[in-house]
Amino acid sequence: MPILSAVDRRLLESDLPPLRHARLSSGSTLEYRDTGPGADAVLLLHGIGSSSAGYRAQLAGLSAQWRLLAWNAPGFGASTPLAFPKPDVHAYAAALAELLDALSLDRVHLVASSWGTLIAQAFAGRYPARTRAMVLSVPTRGYAHLPPDERARRMAERLAPEARAQTPEERAPRLLGPAPDPLVVRRFGELQAAVHPAGLAQATHMLFDCDALALAGAVHVPTLILAGGEDRVAPPGEHAERLRGALDGATLETFAGCGHLLKLEAPDRFNRSVHGFLRHH
Template identity: 45%
Template structure:
């Protein structure tokens, strides 16, 4: 990690803001919390966190991307102070609709949408469902989701994912961080990842897990019109490239694959400078209307 990367990870976070939506799936008084930075009139970049994270996970992106863009990172329904879904098993389309409602409430008609890990599933679903609102799509450490599973295989996969929400000993928590990061990840990154997981709520986690079984990302991306950039760490053990990123990349009509050496499952934290550069390039490509292969 460079000195610049370290400074990005130590930058101040924008304050939490609240907005009330009109989405009935979020209950009677639906509220989404989010962080925002940059000029409100600048092109928008919307950041979607992973299953064990929140808007606070994009500290390094706020610090760099907001110089020339309006940057928004939400707390997904059930995360942070955002209202959880009022339905028992929300689908990926429910999260996409919540994101569309948030963007509308903030006056954002079109954005470069960035999703990390679980958030990549929400991002891809949004891009397929709201093509006119998607300037470009960036999928980091993407996940194929689990919609192709059924029966006993599905039940076993759900049970395994749900265990991640259980209270963890310090040893177990350290093991989770080890799985998420490359072996050479420094103490600053490890501390950030561990702290992010502490803020996850049981309801948010359970709904996020169930969402994964409502779709299959490689089946979704062929319909996406926006140019796609896929970012994957070569040492990603949680979502290995050949099982997740590559099938998504190959299924897309227009996709650029960025494989980062010596990086694990958290490119936005392990290599924020490179990550930010890819996002900025994707935003510029989307603005020009060009597609890359």
């Protein structure tokens, strides 16, 4: 993992904006953070084992240029779970559209990580007029393309109690690049507080029922893909590079030495890449 700079440390040690709550037209509640005076809004979509707090460094480092909104997806934090036990990706995209309606936002940029990149693609495909551009960080393809037996086995492993009981220190070697900084491991460990069994089960069913390559054909917005060169969760050759080939006009940037949590492992570079791309769209 790259050595953290002084700027990286300042970003990772910054305070989080307070949580707010939006009442949706469906009657559900979505929890989110909102900061920055900018007229242009950027929605930050977290991964499956994370929350809005995972974007701490972006909420601190990009709020001078943009209005930043980081949601807790349905079933995470205090956000109401979706109404059915096995939702598909389009149900999450519809919830995101409801959040934009509740906040009177017409068009937004999307910045998404891992599992959240599936929601971003589904949203951009279904609501193209509302999507200005996307940044997809460490995208996962999903697992719908796997044989049914393998898919069932992998999903059972994900949801097993012993998998959920692992400590951050036990999970870090798979998720982070080599020799992670203790501050990054600590911030990663704090994200588990917003992950609840019911929401995790719904999100896992969505992940295993989705294929990003099938979503890509409907997406026609400017897209930047960010990949970790040492990502063992979603190796770039199997995920990011294939997605770049499937998405219309997408570009790919690889962070050498980083794993699956780019926004924590190299936050300043991550922010510069996001800002440099979005300001042109």
